[in-house]
Amino acid sequence: MKERCPGYLCERALHERAGGFADYSKDKAYRYISLTCGGCCGRATHRKLTNLVRTIQKKEGIGKDKIVVQLSSCMTNDNYHAPPCPHLAYIKTLLERIGLDVREGTVISQKSEQRRQAGTYHRHG
Template identity: 40%
Template structure:
């Protein structure tokens, strides 16, 4: 599959303290979870909307509407990344307790290509290997 669009969904709580720069840089520099995308892949990010993540439904509906109106990109050409702040145990807090619910919403909106993670901190990865942070995948 040729991915034409990447959507990064960030934790709304984390977004209160995070600019999203590391995820954005990783996308544009094609590192971490974005290393296999080509230079023509487009990118957008938004938050889950807050716990429990139910606002993802309306945000994806809005994205889908604009995608259809202004592009020829199909939903199967879109990958949804649940940011590392949502999908991993890290220094700030554990994995999002609503992650499976979010995946159900994303699937219900017609998006099947879901990736857990965006940026992979070397320090956090070492702590996962030591068992200090939990592993989920």
């Protein structure tokens, strides 16, 4: 996906506090980094985020309790492009081991949501 997707719609969802970001405070400013999993099986998420946790602590004194990993909708939901990531559980286990807050979903397409409700796309368990 990242070979084509610039991540704009996910960033806009955060900007508008919509979709998977609806619970984020509108009164707070958030910083945003868009990472790829590095390719199947997603193991690079552990390397990248361990590096981030270490570096952001060292450079700015920001603890991992201030970091949220928001897994993109194209990973977590059945959608036009593909079913959910087959390595989702594995990736979530990696993130749990780092001790990061993990949430699911970013931009929610109205059309995809209609198709999920109609049963065309399946929600993962």
